[in-house]
Amino acid sequence: MKKFINKVDDIVPEMLEGLTLAFPEILKRLPDYEVVVRSEFDENKVSLISGGGSGHEPAHAGYVGKGMLDAAIAGPVFTSPTPDQILAAIQNVPNKNGVLLIVKNYTGDVMNFEMAAQMAATEDIKVETVIVDEDIALNDLNSVGAGKRGLAGTIFVHKISGAKAMSGASLAEVKATAQKVVANVATFGIGLNGATVPANHKRGFELSDGIAEVGLGIHGEPGLRQEPMKTADEFTAMIMEKIIDSLKLTANSKVGLLINGLGATPEMELDIIARKAIMMLKDLEVEVVKTWVGNYLTSIDMPGMSISVVKLDDETQPLLLAGANTIGMKVL
Template structure:
């Protein structure tokens, strides 16, 4: 499994260096830690800081969502691994404008531990108040009665968007955290894996799957899904993913949703738009309005083949956050 790289030990550092050099007007690297990136635009005093983070290999997540209208900073981890507490703390210090900082991250053991440690350090060493919200949108990763155990996958994009907007609106820390948790509570995702990716350090497939197989519910690090079987048509796969989501969250006729059809890295736009076509048909038949749609690579897994579908149930407050303009290096919304 080929990759364009130099030394596999330094792929993250070289990616970050290239990223910062490509977008100097939007992003900057903190001198205290090369895994700590913040917006190059000066943020106002009294604004709640929004810090996101996670492992590399999910680009444009997570570093691609730092900018006006979304996150103020990101802590970058190794490939598919949590960032350590040190860059998290450095970003926290850099983006604190006196109103506190909210941490947004996926529900993975390493992230929970490291972001928790950084929050304690920010409180004890820097007297910075930190709020936290976890992404738990993956319906395949735990049953409904154990939602707190679920992973965060592509729905993290909607949570970042809603939270960044709330901070821009001038909400205080408590309300920014409330919006983040509300966004998570109203967001569900389900994915399908078709082909594995390979880690630069090993060059080996991240999981095994037959040429004529697919895996429903596969995690974006290659975590096992709920069902492996023969590859089905785009419509059949889409029906399965959407139906599983709608069984998990109450969305009724007349409700509005934001829809994300997300590629995992090597899935073509042709396939993703074919899937969106079926999503639109299904929701239209149920009387559910698609308020905004996003189709493309938003949270990937290196070159993994497959896709996920995310629905975010909207109310008036969440509609305002989804509509809010954004200017990030890898995502712009006017």
């Protein structure tokens, strides 16, 4: 295994130190915590916080900034941050108007964020939580761990609810909008091999040549099935058919589209996937309001991709297009 790291135990703090040194106009780090917050706060809005295990960069610190999150907590690689770290984030953002926690649906994340919310409540801080579980690969399975997983569609929740908070909406209103987004976003991913977890010095799993893992999660959790490799168009068509059916997209529907790399997929391949996805939506006369292509929520160095689509309405469309300035996503 070849990695540009120093000590395994120092990966997360050194990563956050590098981010805050490189982008001081956007981010600053809380001393003694693996937490980054905005360099400049808006004291008159609801604060948004997210986080989870490291290894998904640019998530989650990459979405801290104007128009999106106010803080992000970085746990160890593929491991939830602890409640005390999350509580520190809650305490160190403007919280007079309340705090919304945006949590991907993994057992450790849900449990630890909920514990932190309960601790904050004892300090009379108003905290609400939204759980993101938009992984439609698990729609047909009875139960897998905590259920449907939170994947790259979480970025749409950050973006739209962040803009809602910027509008001066109340905590209840921001939460309602975030929940609307969760109900109208769908993600499906495919992996071509496992990710190399630094502490293990090897890939989490190995796929033989010519085999893909269809419907996997962002930590290398098993998907629906393994199957022979197909062309980019064939895989994209399969995913888009499932997303179109799940969101009940029809002519005149409006959507945002996110083609996400899992860490080791070249952008040329992601562009080929985007091409087919957009062509299918246009054939259905669905309006693609905005498309993002690149690495937005990764799995360290996993070769693979996911497609996320958010169905928009008169409220969420302008919020998706509202300005934002973060490392991971800029909307001008």
